[in-house]
Amino acid sequence: MLAQLAAIILTFPGEGMRLPSVTNTYCIGAVPTNPVAPLIVNSVTTDVYRTGAFLAMVSVTGGLNRIVAEWNGETAVRTFKVDLPPKASAKPQPPSKPHDPFADLGIPTNTVCKPPPSGKKPGEVFVLVDPGHGGRDTGALSPHGWREKDVNLAQAKAIRDALAKAGFRVALTREDDSFPALYDRPKRAIRDNADLFISVHHNATHCSRNPRLSRHTTSYASNEPGRALAAAIQKHIASVMEPVKDCGAQMKSLAVCRNPAIPSCLLEVDFINLPEGEEASWDPERQKKVATAVVMGVLDWMMAPAQ
Numbered sequence: 001m002l003a004q005l006a007a008i009i010l011t012f013p014g015e016g017m018r019l020p021s022v023t024n025t026y027c028i029g030a031v032p033t034n035p036v037a038p039l040i041v042n043s044v045t046t047d048v049y050r051t052g053a054f055l056a057m058v059s060v061t062g063g064l065n066r067i068v069a070e071w072n073g074e075t076a077v078r079t080f081k082v083d084l085p086p087k088a089s090a091k092p093q094p095p096s097k098p099h100d101p102f103a104d105l106g107i108p109t110n111t112v113c114k115p116p117p118s119g120k121k122p123g124e125v126f127v128l129v130d131p132g133h134g135g136r137d138t139g140a141l142s143p144h145g146w147r148e149k150d151v152n153l154a155q156a157k158a159i160r161d162a163l164a165k166a167g168f169r170v171a172l173t174r175e176d177d178s179f180p181a182l183y184d185r186p187k188r189a190i191r192d193n194a195d196l197f198i199s200v201h202h203n204a205t206h207c208s209r210n211p212r213l214s215r216h217t218t219s220y221a222s223n224e225p226g227r228a229l230a231a232a233i234q235k236h237i238a239s240v241m242e243p244v245k246d247c248g249a250q251m252k253s254l255a256v257c258r259n260p261a262i263p264s265c266l267l268e269v270d271f272i273n274l275p276e277g278e279e280a281s282w283d284p285e286r287q288k289k290v291a292t293a294v295v296m297g298v299l300d301w302m303m304a305p306a307q
Helices: 101-105 148-165 184-191 224-241 275-281 284-302
Strands: 009-012 024-030 039-041 044-046 053-059 063-071 074-082 126-131 169-172 196-203 216-221 245-251 264-271
Touching: 009 074, 024 063, 024 074, 039 053, 044 053, 053 275, 101 184, 126 148, 126 184, 148 169, 148 196, 148 284, 184 196, 196 224, 196 284, 216 224, 224 245, 224 264, 224 284, 264 275, 275 284
Parallel strands: 126 169, 126 196, 196 264, 216 245
Antiparallel strands: 009 024, 024 053, 039 044, 039 063, 063 074, 216 264
């Protein structure tokens, strides 16, 4: 994956990008490995990771901004805009309307969620694994410009293979760089009578937060059946992610997790917008460890007594 670069690349912020009203932003990119000269970003010497990736926090102001990266006689420039602070008289936005998962997925309101398949053998359990993003939706970008959608697919395939090896019946919502519509993913879980649904993602920070200080691993669910699944899996993922901070299983309203019929969770394995997270996330060996952890978590979840 680590092809030798010819010159500096700046991945984020993108050229012409518009950022919200912030006073600083992270800047990520990469230079050829084993640099023979220091990297200077907006006049500040910046560390280069062993892969050539770098991360810098840059002060910005409202309006037009520039990032200038200099290395070994080469210069790369990014120009982007930062929104001005909102006026004090601006009206607050009305609260968003709560989602109705039954209406969103077109299922009866008396639908009852499947319990964990306690007592069943793996061959009797069908798992639908969802590689997040895809197609026109790239997801987050890493310092080298690698796309989240691609590492989601690689990690999801590793999970599929590990589940299949353990005897589970398993399928992916996408096998290639396609984009299943957001609600088509949980709808497929219902249509195919899945016993559980796992969406695979990798994280990135808000533009104003330092990815190195924010790095963690977590899983999300949007209802109690999903939370039980997320907690069982996250416990094992955390054990293979050390020393990355474990934030456990959390509740969050997410389209692919609000399924009232199928226990569903979303994994945020690592942060790819920092050099260390980029390197680890694209490492096939780490992907295999995470995949094995998911299998162990699913097996633990299956042993839980029915509610």
